[in-house]
Amino acid sequence: MTSLSDISSDFALLDDWEDRYRYLIELGRTLAPLPEEERTEANKVRGCASQVWLATRIEPNNGASTLHFVADSDAHIVRGLIAILIAIYDGKTVDEVLYTDADPILSKLGLKEHITPQRSNGFASMVARVRSDAAASKEL
Secondary structure: OOOHHHHHHHHHHOOOHHHHHHHHHHHHHOOOOOOHHHOOOOOEOOOOOOOEEEEEEEEOOOOOOEEEEEEEEOOHHHHHHHHHHHHHHOOOEHHHHHHOOHHHHHHHHOOOOOOOHHHHHHHHHHHHHHHHHHHHHHOO
């Protein structure tokens, strides 16, 4: 998994948006494979034009549960956005997930103004799902 700071540094080195899109696709190729049994209706993210599956694993950790995510999509650029989503939220505590806003991070990477509104809405749906899973785990 690529860290968010590495992704930010790599994006900063790429001036051309075509290169950044290629990098985004490469990020998607680094995702851990989503086990076939996780490709369920329950794991499907609603609000994405592409098919997106997101599975959340909650790891108890001395009262501050940690969340881990595996996800996949049938679209290359969306897989890259998933890699960024995982870099932002994977391994964080429930509270960190709930209080981390992905919008400023996307803006800093320049993605807010360079991905289609449809993909931006899909990313927002993925973030909402991650946060919803975090909130639900807090109630357990």
